[in-house]
Amino acid sequence: MDTAIFFIQVLNSVQYGLLLFLVASGLTLIFGIMGIINLAHGSFYMIGAYLAFSLTGLIGDFWLALAAGVVVAVLIGLALEWLVIRFLYDRDHLYQVLLTYGLILIFEECRSLLWGDDVHGVPVPPALDFSIPLTENLSYQVFRVAMSAICLAIAAGMYWLIQKTRLGMMIRAGSVNREMVQSLGINIGLLYRVVFALGVALAAFAGMLGSPVSSVFPGMGNQVLIVSFVVVVIGGIGSVKGALVAALAIGFADTFGKVLLPQIAGMVVYLLMAAILLWRPQGIFGKA
Amino acid sequence: MERQPRALQVLLAIGLVALAAFPLVGEKFYLQFITKLMIMGIFAMSLDLLVGHTGLVSLGHALFFGVAAYALMLLTPEYQAAGFWTSLGVSLGVAALAALIVGFFVLRTTGIYFIMVTLAFGQMTYFYVHDSSHLGGSDGKYIYVRPVLEIAGWSPFDLERPAHFYYVALAMMVFVYLMLRVLLASPFGRVISGIKENEHRMRMLGFATFRYKLVCFVLAGTLAGLAGWLAAAHDGLVNPEMLSWHQSGQLLMMVILGGMGTPSGPILGAAALKVLELVFQGWTKHWQLLLGGFIVLSVLLLPRGLAQLFESKRRD
Numbered sequence: 001m002d003t004a005i006f007f008i009q010v011l012n013s014v015q016y017g018l019l020l021f022l023v024a025s026g027l028t029l030i031f032g033i034m035g036i037i038n039l040a041h042g043s044f045y046m047i048g049a050y051l052a053f054s055l056t057g058l059i060g061d062f063w064l065a066l067a068a069g070v071v072v073a074v075l076i077g078l079a080l081e082w083l084v085i086r087f088l089y090d091r092d093h094l095y096q097v098l099l100t101y102g103l104i105l106i107f108e109e110c111r112s113l114l115w116g117d118d119v120h121g122v123p124v125p126p127a128l129d130f131s132i133p134l135t136e137n138l139s140y141q142v143f144r145v146a147m148s149a150i151c152l153a154i155a156a157g158m159y160w161l162i163q164k165t166r167l168g169m170m171i172r173a174g175s176v177n178r179e180m181v182q183s184l185g186i187n188i189g190l191l192y193r194v195v196f197a198l199g200v201a202l203a204a205f206a207g208m209l210g211s212p213v214s215s216v217f218p219g220m221g222n223q224v225l226i227v228s229f230v231v232v233v234i235g236g237i238g239s240v241k242g243a244l245v246a247a248l249a250i251g252f253a254d255t256f257g258k259v260l261l262p263q264i265a266g267m268v269v270y271l272l273m274a275a276i277l278l279w280r281p282q283g284i285f286g287k288a
Numbered sequence: 289m290e291r292q293p294r295a296l297q298v299l300l301a302i303g304l305v306a307l308a309a310f311p312l313v314g315e316k317f318y319l320q321f322i323t324k325l326m327i328m329g330i331f332a333m334s335l336d337l338l339v340g341h342t343g344l345v346s347l348g349h350a351l352f353f354g355v356a357a358y359a360l361m362l363l364t365p366e367y368q369a370a371g372f373w374t375s376l377g378v379s380l381g382v383a384a385l386a387a388l389i390v391g392f393f394v395l396r397t398t399g400i401y402f403i404m405v406t407l408a409f410g411q412m413t414y415f416y417v418h419d420s421s422h423l424g425g426s427d428g429k430y431i432y433v434r435p436v437l438e439i440a441g442w443s444p445f446d447l448e449r450p451a452h453f454y455y456v457a458l459a460m461m462v463f464v465y466l467m468l469r470v471l472l473a474s475p476f477g478r479v480i481s482g483i484k485e486n487e488h489r490m491r492m493l494g495f496a497t498f499r500y501k502l503v504c505f506v507l508a509g510t511l512a513g514l515a516g517w518l519a520a521a522h523d524g525l526v527n528p529e530m531l532s533w534h535q536s537g538q539l540l541m542m543v544i545l546g547g548m549g550t551p552s553g554p555i556l557g558a559a560a561l562k563v564l565e566l567v568f569q570g571w572t573k574h575w576q577l578l579l580g581g582f583i584v585l586s587v588l589l590l591p592r593g594l595a596q597l598f599e600s601k602r603r604d
Contacts, residue, residue, distance in 0.1 A: 031400060037400050037403060037404075039537075084584060084588065087588055091587075091591070093345060093399065093400055093403060094339065094345050094540075094544065095544075095587050095591070097345065097347060097403060097537075097540065098537075098540060098541060098544060098583060098587050099583065099584055099587040099588070101537045101540075101541070101583065102579075102580040102581070102582075102583030102584040102587070103580065103584065104580070105576040105577070105579055105580030105583070106576075106577055106580035106581060106584070108576065109574045109576045109577035109580065110577070112574060113574060113577075222533075226407065226408060226411045226533075229404040229407060229408055230404075230408050232404065233397075233401060233404050233405055233408065237400060237401070264416075265419075266412075266415035266416060266418075266419050267412055267415065267416055270408055270409065270411070270412035273405070273408055274393050274409075277393055277396060277397065277405065278393070278396075281396045281397050281401070282397075282401070283401075
């Protein structure tokens with residue numbers, strides 16, 4: 001493998017890994033703080049991509065559509081938490097799995113009713129639709145670089161939110177001891193609703209941001225969901241830092257697996273997970 | 289052994305007689321439909337051994353179902369029949385081996401991790417099959433001829449005839465039901481229900497809980513393999529959807545709907561969900577919307593499954 005191709009693969013790995021991090025961090029926050037296993041998380045990614053498709057067509061500008069889409073996603077998250085999720089906090093994981101599985105069926109059919117079953121595409125924003133030449137015949141699209149930069153900015157923003165703000169303090173406290181936080185006069189129900197909406201917004205944002213480079217198609221959420229599970233398992237449940245490390249590891253394993261081991265490309269990610277489980281069953285940053 | 293209420297015993301006996309008599313009057317469509325129900329009943333019982341009796345919530349159980357089905361496909365020569373006992377034996381063996389390997393990894397985890405890791409292993413196999421052209425890829429492959437049972441030139445039943453297949457499925461379902469009841473009443477069954485209640489305590493009492501769980505996992509995988517073998521032989525085709533997590537998810541729904549940890553619950557749950565599907569499909573193309581709504585409402589309103597309906601009635 002020569003240097004330019006290697007360099008391109010590294011950029012692809014980072015870009016995929018960071019996008020995965022956005023989805024997985026929402027999943028791990030909802031697990032870690034609310035104790036909810038949310039199978040419908042992949043659906044939010046799908047909804048995001050379809051929102052980007054519709055809103056870009058409607059508004060005409062990708063970035064404005066992105067902003068509008070986040071608002072819609074937050075509203076969906078708040079409504080969903082209020083309608084069904086809040087009844088799951090004291091229930092066994094089994095029922096959380098079932099109910100959120102039911103939600104997937106509902107979301108997929110709603111998608112089919114609203115948008116049909118065709119594959120759609122979202123145009124790359126024109127300002128970033130050019131490539132940087134690397135060698136004579138190899139180049140790299142600037143939009144992909146911008147995607148990675150945006151993901152990194154959001155990761156930094158999340159670090160700041162969780163570690164440095166008052167809301168972050170409440171979120172961290174809520175994950176340790178629910179009753180204590182409540183008796184200190186903090187509305188834990190409201191806190192959970194905010195965290196859930198944040199998770200939904202992250203997944204939907206990832207779907208919107210990724211829509212110009214992937215296409216928009218039925219069932220796209222399921223693929224992302226399962227890989228996000230692998231990320232959360234490897235990183236350790238509830239650990240945002242673990243999700244970042246694991247997502248990047250998965251990004252590299254998947255991208256280079258396709259290049260170096262094409263016969264078993266689909267399995268590389270899961271083999272990595274099996275190896276990590278043998279070494280640390282609770283994940284790299286998980287508490288025993 | 290946990291005694292079942294007299295009324296339920298009578299109902300089960302009547303149900304069994306009705307099932308046995310049905311081929312005398314039933315149309316071919318319903319004969320095949322009920323055969324599928326019974327196969328799903330076996331499948332659901334195998335998952336209930338994990339979920340309801342050992343407390344292991346697996347979301348990758350379709351793996352073993354699918355692996356056994358694909359084994360039958362590979363064992364069946366084109367346009368010729370596979371041997372009944374050889375193909376059944378190999379299919380179950382493959383499912384058991386898969387369960388042993390997967391179980392070794394997944395049983396190192398508990399709780400949410402267990403759910404996610406079983407799901408991940410299931411999907412790994414799904415993608416492998418989906419991307420393998422020699423296994424038929426995303427379309428799957430047909431099995432043109434059903435397995436043939438011959439003992440020294442004498443074949444007691446012909447699986448090509450719907451009524452014969454029906455009775456084979458019925459016999460296997462009854463066999464699995466009785467086997468599980470005997471197993472759960474044995475000291476082994478006591479240990480696994482102890483593990484479900486409190487694994488730490490069982491370990492303190494000196495039980496090697498990992499080994500018990502692994503045996504359970506392998507047994508459940510093998511029984512799922514039996515269901516997979518039957519399904520592949522009955523439908524005459526295999527495809528990756530047999531391994532998909534939608535299969536695992538719906539199976540979990542069947543177990544919970546019927547009331548997990550009850551002897552006949554999984555069978556009733558499987559029947560209820562399949563009938564419901566048939567009804568919804570008759571109403572609309574977007575039947576999954578109704579099914580999803582049904583699942584959500586049943587979790588919110590019936591925390592302990594359909595069995596709960598009977599409980600409250602009895603209390604009145």
